[in-house]
Amino acid sequence: MKVTETKLKGCYIIEPRVYHDHRGCFFESFNQQEFEAAIGEKVDFVQDNQSCSYKGVVRALHYQVGAYAQAKLVRVLRGRVLDVAVDLRKDSPTFGDYIAVELSDENKKQVFIPKGFAHGFITLSETAEFFYKCDSFYQKEAEGGVVYNDPDINIDWMLPKDEIILSDRDASLPKLKDARL
Numbered sequence: 001m002k003v004t005e006t007k008l009k010g011c012y013i014i015e016p017r018v019y020h021d022h023r024g025c026f027f028e029s030f031n032q033q034e035f036e037a038a039i040g041e042k043v044d045f046v047q048d049n050q051s052c053s054y055k056g057v058v059r060a061l062h063y064q065v066g067a068y069a070q071a072k073l074v075r076v077l078r079g080r081v082l083d084v085a086v087d088l089r090k091d092s093p094t095f096g097d098y099i100a101v102e103l104s105d106e107n108k109k110q111v112f113i114p115k116g117f118a119h120g121f122i123t124l125s126e127t128a129e130f131f132y133k134c135d136s137f138y139q140k141e142a143e144g145g146v147v148y149n150d151p152d153i154n155i156d157w158m159l160p161k162d163e164i165i166l167s168d169r170d171a172s173l174p175k176l177k178d179a180r181l
C-alpha cells in the first residue's frame, strides 16, 4: 500500500498493492492496522455507503457538522469519477482549497478525507459505483453543503455545465461564504 499526503494536511491518496495472476487480481481494500500506521491516527469506521451514478452526476459538496463530522475513505468499485475534497477547517492555512483525484476501477486509488472537509465527485464514465467508509453515522440534521460551482472554490469538474446532473438539494446549496460550518 502506497500512501501519499496531499497538499491538504491530513488528506491522503492510498494506492493498494494489487496482486495479478491468471485468475485475475487480489488486493486488500482496507487493512485497519496498516491504514492507521500510515496516516498516524486511529480511525473507527462505523458505516459503509455505496451509490451508483450516471455520467455527469455530481454529488457535492457534502459534510456533516459538529459532533457528527465524518472522516471518509472513498473509492470506486466500477467506472471512473473525479473525486474532490475541500478544506473547510476554519483555522487551516489551506481553508477553501481543494484537491481533485481521478478514482477508477482500474487505478484502484482511494482518498482519505478527514473531518472538517467537504466531499463530492462527478461521474466521468457512463455509470459508476462509488463506495466509502465513514467514521460517524449519517445524521440528517447535521448535514451541511456547499454548492459545487462556487466561484470562490472554482472546481474544474471536467464536463460542460449542460451535462451536469444534480439533486434538487445539491442545486440549491449555499456558497462557501454562506455555508453552515
Ligand SMILES: Cc1cn([C@H]2C[C@H](O)[C@@H](COP(=O)(O)OP(=O)(O)O[C@H]3O[C@@H](C)C(=O)[C@@H](O)[C@H]3O)O2)c(=O)[nH]c1=O
Pocket: 049, 051, 059, 060, 062, 063, 119, 120, 121, 138, 167
Ligand atoms: C448520505 C446518506 C443518505 N441517506 C439517504 C438520504 C436520502 O434519502 C438518500 C440519498 O441521499 P443523498 O442525496 O444525500 O446522497 P448523496 O448525494 O450520495 O450523499 C453523499 O454524497 C457524498 C458525496 C458524500 O460525501 C456523502 O457523505 C453523502 O453526503 O439516502 C441515508 O439513508 N444514509 C446516508 O448516510
